[in-house]
Amino acid sequence: MSSKRKPTNTKWSHEFDTLRRENLFKNPPQDHSAYPLLVQAISPHIESFNEVFREGGLVTKAIRDIGTKYYLDGDERTGPAGKNVLSIRVKDVVVQKAMLPPSNKFTTKRHIFPAECRERHVTYRGRMEANLQYKVNNGDWHSFTRDLGQIPIMLMSNKCHLEKNSPDLLVQRHEEAEELGGFFVVNGIEKIIRLLIVNRRNFPMGILRPSFKGRGAAFTQYGILIRSVRPDETSQTNVIHYLEDGNCTFRFSWRKNEYLIPVMMILKALVDTNDRAIFEGLVGLPGSKATKNSFLTDRVELLLRSYKHYGLYTKRKTRAFLGKKFRIQLGVPDTMSNYDCGTEFLRKIVLVHLGNVDVTEAQDNDKFKMLLFMISKLYALVGGDCCGDNPDAVQNQEILLGGFLYGMILKERLEDWLGTNLRLVLRDYLRKTPGNNFATQEFAKQLPVRLMGRTNENIGQALEYFMSTGNLVSPTGLDLQQVSGFTVVAEKINFLRFISHFRMVHRGSFFAQLKTTTVRKLLPESWGFLCPVHTPDGSPCGLLNHLSHKCKIMTKSVNASAVPQLVVDLGVVTGSSDIDEAVIVTLDGKVLGWCTPKQSLLIADTLRYWKVEGSHNVPKELEICYVPRSQGGQYPGIYMSSSPSRMIRPVKYLALDKEDFVGPQEQPFMSIAVIEPEIVSGESTHVEFDPTNILSILANMTPFSDFNQSPRNMYQCQMGKQSMGTPGTATRYRSDNKTYRLQTGQTPIVRAPLHNDYGFDNFPNGMNAVVAVISYTGYDMDDAMIINKSAHERGFGHGTIYKTKKIDLSEGQRSRSITYMKKAFGFAPGDEAKGRQGGIDEDGLPFVGRLVQDGDILCCWHTVYVDASGALKNRDGVTHYEKYKDGETAFIEEVRLIGGENGSDPLSMISIKLRVPRSPVIGDKFSSRHGQKGVASQKWPMIDMPFSESGMQPDVIINPHAFPSRMTIGMFVESLAGKAGALHGLAQDSTPFRFDEENTAGDYFGHQLMKAGYNYYGNEPMYSGITGEELHADIYVGLVYYQRLRHMVNDKFQVRTTGPITKLTGQPIKGRKGGGGIRVGEMERDSLLAHGTAFLLQDRLLNCSDYQKSWICKSCGTFISTQPTVSAYANRRKGTGKVRCRQCARKIEGALGSGTGETWDDGHGQRWVGGEDTTIVAVPGVLKYLDVELAAMGIKLKYNVGTA
Amino acid sequence: MSRETYEAPNTGSGSRAPALGRGNAESALGGEGPATQYKCGDCNAQMKLKRGDPIRCLDCGHRVLYKERTKRMVQFEAR
Incomplete structure (x- = not known):
């Protein structure tokens, strides 16, 4: 169909x-x-x-x-x-x-x-x-x-x-x-599994890291690091360290242990070679320019000389030596020879990207050449001929x-x-x-x-x-730097938040603890790959980034098998014979050959032309990083990559007027114009398709973000993710612990085309509101906003929270099957009638649609056993009730009976979805899309709201003081555009970077307003709703899209005078959940003291806290020796009411005392006389606790009790 | 209908109305107690289950069942 x-x-x-x-x-x-x-x-x-x-x-x-x-x-x-x-x-x-x-x-x-x-x-x-x-x-x-x-x-x-x-x-x-x-x-x-930033694969990075010095004696800050990746995407990092004497050592980590090997040993083990070949591989042929570089020749000579004392001259001997040393670590069988074990070592650890299975001689030769290149780069780095690579720049990073x-x-x-x-x-x-x-x-x-x-x-x-x-x-x-935090919950608070999880890249939790801020810096290399706006502020700032919306991540390697032959045809010499003045050409960390600097530019340009053209079997996603020769810049060469995990992004290639993909490694060496007028003839090779390509999906949703002060756009990216929106349409089939839903969501009038491209209209995230910028009534002070009461009654900002409560009776049990059943839902026999009063059904589950309040019964269960016939029988006739404990009223939305996957288990788990209606109340948080958040301060009656000449009244009033310091001009423009859009019935395009100094946004939307018969500037005369008089100034009124944030007073308020206390000290318990108090700390105390409000202080710190009346002995001045007396004739309940000090009293020995005072009984059958000088004082409870603790250590506190 | 044959309608759901649903108790294990109406989470079939019955749809075998919305009057104070 x-x-x-x-x-x-x-x-x-x-x-x-x-x-x-x-x-x-x-x-x-x-x-x-x-x-x-x-x-x-x-x-x-x-x-x-x-x-x-x-x-x-x-x-x-x-x-x-x-x-x-x-x-x-x-x-x-x-x-x-x-x-x-x-x-x-x-x-x-x-x-x-x-x-x-x-x-x-x-x-x-x-x-x-x-x-x-x-x-x-x-x-x-x-x-x-x-x-x-x-x-x-x-x-x-x-x-x-x-x-x-x-x-x-x-x-x-x-x-x-x-x-x-x-x-x-x-x-x-x-x-x-x-x-x-x-x-x-x-x-x-x-x-979801977080995307992680890791070092770029198969590229030898020059690293300057002072901490390298701490690795041991003779270590320096110089090193070459390569993260070598096998075809199965596992990696092995190899590092070559430069030592103070000019020697090099090879370091790797294997099963969390670090090992060091002289780099010469690896070189000799890889191929059958001699010192001359290695010398020429590093320095060049006799007579070439580099041989006059005594810095280099001295060090290479030392490298070769210092290795002599191992006495290992052939490949066979070296491998056998390595094999002998690493037998245990590699876990090879006893039957394997030392030589084979050495081969296994090279296969598993050394430059694994060049061969990790059935390694051929050619592959070993590749490894050898790469290692030589790494050593030359290291010496160049030490000699200052090139600079170190920055591991914090996207240029040297990829995505895991x-x-x-x-x-x-x-x-x-x-x-x-x-x-x-x-x-x-x-x-x-x-x-x-x-x-x-x-x-x-x-x-x-x-x-x-x-x-x-x-x-x-x-x-x-x-x-x-x-x-x-x-x-x-x-x-x-x-080969990772962290052991936790790899997965996160993909929260569906609203769709923006959900989608952001998938575009999120984390630098790694290791960097979160770092005190230096260098890793968090926004570097120009990130242009187009990571969004400059979309990162949270606070502790994860700069570590948790988001991909720009056009940035792609390769998941497959592209077929670059034609490239090695092509570069040879273009003049690259494969042998290492003459490297004088030559620059290296590599593909995926494999040395293809060398060419002259002049040739290298030509080769890079030709390959790029072919790749965009799609000819010569050069794939479009191939990255061709041409690093030109420079004085102390990056190490020159052509570094090509076809591997997965790379970030790439589309830009327009000017020579062919076609789409090209560029990667982060090559980008810093390219001239990419941002907009067409910026193109410099003869220099620019590329132009951006759109300047908004650098922004993330969320940052693109901020209307006219180019008019705003930058941090405001960052705030909006955070708040967009916190707004109550529409998590989706299949909410019936979900059982999230907590989801939010905005009942009256609308599509924004002012939005970018990307809003539709990403289908955000399926998930409305806010409401269009008529916003007036006035200081009216004073209730809009300090970022508060006044909501029109009638707008509220029409449903402005109305939301709902869905909470799911899982009740599992078989928790901790192995099986859910009937034979293991210990508890079952429902009433114990005889208790059924109680259920109907409690509002639950015969099956022990709540009625769907019912209202529940604090303390109401949600469901009930009883203990059971399985009788001989296989039926469940109650054990003890006791019905247990699960109660609803939140302060808010809620409705039973769904009751789900959950069976086992065998289909034969009886009911032992249910989940109840509760619906908590949350209409906006005073104290709830709202925000526009420009980082302008505020708290609802009043629901102002409509009749008292100001009105315009056309009779319009604002839904929301905000204070003009919200603007000057924050400079969110984008909000003004949105207001203007929204007003014009509403009047003409238009959706307004709010893509940033569309207006300039000649064609201003204010002019464009101003004229639209004029056409609709409104003021060009968006101001309107308004009349006080209370007096009916015209306000002295014209008021800026327009339509702004408002989000309701999920932070609501109902989840936050904390009030108490007295309440639950901790037993030990008698002071209020901590936390909102249990009805605890808020700590009045030292600074608060100082402040109250300074204000001279001593009684307030006493009330807060004593009377509402651990106020206690306590007996004390005035003569010896202690709490702990006082004790109540007993008497056979006293009232049973009240006791004698007399408290005596045991320390000051005298024990009566024998039948009768000396008769100097009233005797008292201590309840242990002992009679005493004296110790009558006791009284009641009001003290903080902790004081008595302190006294007891000190007494336990043998320290006595003595209080001098006076008569105040 | 004569006065004698009239039976007062019972409001409580606990009453054992003889006709409806009682006869066709599809219980597999022959669970006990009152049967309650549930709906299948997949095919929307309605079924009555008793205590101890296995939780699955009797039509399609789906393993999530919903309790039906109550037939009792649900009235709230509108404010």
Whole structure:
């Protein structure tokens, strides 16, 4: 049917398109989404996940890198001779989509859709299986399959049922019509893996880091760092350090331990070479210019000389030496020779991007050449011939995609399982049954089932743990700088916030603790890749950035296989014979050759022309970074990359007038004009498609943001994400803990065309309000705003909060099946009648639609056991009630009964969705789209509001003082544009950078206003609503889009006089939740004192706090020796009412005392006389506590009690 | 209808009205107590379940059920 229909239109303008949207909403498209930009915005997440499991994807590559594991039987303490070798490897890993378990025999619909997982508070996951192969000695390979548990699956990925679903189908599957995917559903919560910034791969970065000096004696601040990435996206960082004496050492980290090796040893191990070749590789041929550079030659000579004392001259010997040293760390079997072990070392650790599986000699040679280049760059850095690369600039960074990280964890788990886990199991097995060696039948029978069953093979659980906590449990650390904070909840407070999660890039939590602010700086290199506006202020400022809306992230490497030949054809010399005056040409961290500086510019320009043209098999996404020669600038050369994880963005290539993609590494060396008039002939090669391309999706939604002071735009980016909006249309099928909803959302009159492109009209986020800028009544002081009471009554800003409460009776139990049931919903026999009064139904669940108030019953349950017939019987006749404990009234919106996936479990979990209506009240927060937030201070009656000559009254009044210091001129322009738009029925385009000094925005909209018969400047004469008199000044009135923020007084107010106290001190408890107090601290106390309000102070700090009446002995001056007396004749309840000091009293020995006073009884049968000098004083409770504590330490406090 | 045969309408839902839904109790395990009406979260089918019955739609086998909106009068003070 869809083939006959016209394909859904995906072109949008800034117009309202009301009917088109209505139609889209009524009849969701059956072909594709009408908002391709939205799909594009999140695509890096989905595509990176797809890469993991596709055929020949990351998992396949990872399995190749893991390779085969070998185990020996027999006694561990003896040598390898005569032992059997077990070889085991993973053949492939298969992941299924989310399916019902076979134990569920009640339905033919076997799919589990994400919506069900959200509703049931479970994880959307699919089963993973591994096909394993093993052989003993040189026998045949035997295969078997193991179940690895269920792994969380990304929505809309190639393992998800929703992949490529049309909006129509998505709606049928209880999703949003514009469901984006890119996240996981873990325990019913939507989680995404954050994009992380990491060092640019396969590029040797010159680093100047003073902390390098602390690594040990002779270390300097100089180093060359390369983050070398394997095809399976796991990385290994190699660093070459410069030592004070001019030597170089190679550093790497392996399983969280650091190792240092002389760099010469690596060079000699890689290829069969000699000192002359290395010298010429670093310095050049005899007679070349560089040989006169004594700085360089001295150091290279030292490098070569100092290595002599190892006495390792050949590749074979060096590898064997390395192998011997790193046997244990690499975990290779005893049968492997030292030489092979050295080869394994080079394969796994040294420049892994140039070969990590079945490394050929050519690949080793590539590694050798790269290492030489790194050393030359290091010497150039030390000699000051080039500058260090800035690791905080986007130029030297790339993005670690969520899917790739997921794949990395998966790989590590697999390797750990087959390497470490299985080893322990086998050792255990061999120790217990030494007779069953690997060659026996018994072993062959037990390995696939019994022995593998003993390993911890639930990789799914490990991944689910990672997704739900964001913590990385890893023996290697994955070459990352942090172990937690990898995942975040994709909150659906409103759509802006939701979409922002997917465009968010984090610098890493390691940098959050850094005291220096250099990492947070906004650098010009970020232009077009990271939004300069959209970052929060406060602690994550500059660390948590957002991608510009046109910035893409590569998820696949592009095919650049033609490039090496092309550059050779263009004159690049591949041999390292003559590097005098030459610059290097590399592709993905592989040295292609050298050429003259003049040639290099030509080569870069030619390649760029071809790549934009699409000829010569040069892919358009190839990054060609041409670094020209300079005095002390960056190290010159042509560095090309075709790898994934790079950021790229489209710009127009002027030579062909076509789209080109540029990357962050090449951009600083290019001349890209921002607008066409800026193009300098002969210099500019590119021009931006639109200056707004540098802004993020959210920053683009701020109307006329170019008129505002910059920080205001930042604030708006924050507040847009905090506004109460429309989280979506499928709210029925969601069970978020808390969601907000604006009942009366509107489409903004003033908006950018991108508003429609991203489909934001499907998720209204605010209301158009008539705003007058006057100081009226005084209730608009200090960023307060007055709301027209009638506007409020018509629904201005009306919102709702949905809260979901999960009640799980089988919490902490292994199974939900009926045999394990201990509690069941419903009444214990005989209590049914109570339910009806309490407002709950016969099944023990609340009536849907009912109003609940503080203390009302939500549901009830009772304890049960299963009798012989399999029926549930009550144990004790007691009904337990779950109560609603919030102060606010709410309505029962939904009651959901949640069954197990077997389909046979009785009811043990429900979730209740409560609806809390939140009409605006005084104290609620509102904001315009210009960082102008305010608090509603009054709902002013309409009759008393000022009115204009046409009878218009403002919905909102704000104070003129909000403007001068904040300079949000954009808000004035929006007001003007909104007014003109409303009068003419137009949607106004508010894209920034559209007006200039000649054609001003004020003039454009002013004329529109004039055409409608209004004042050109947007001012109007107004009349006081109270007196009816005309106000002395004309008032600026217009339409501004207002957002209602989610911060509401009802969630914040904290009041008490007296209330709950902490037992120990008698002072009020902390926190709003329990009705606690707010601390009056020292500074508050000082302030009250300075104002002379001592009684207020006493009231706050004593009477409303830990005021206590206490007995004290006046003569010895202590609290703790006083005690009440007892008497057989006293009133039982009141006691004697006499308190005596035990310390001052005298014990009566014998039957009768000396008769000097009244005797008293201490309740232990002891009689005393004296100690009568006691009285009651009012003291703070903590004072007595202090006294007791000090007494415990042997310190006595004595109070001199006077008569005041 | 004669005066004798008339039965006063019972307001409470706890009353065991003999006719409706009682006979076709589709309970699989033969749960106990009163049956309550629920709706399937997938196919919207209506069903009556008792205490101890397995939670799944009797038509499609879906595992999320909704409680129906109450038939009782729900009245709030409008302010």
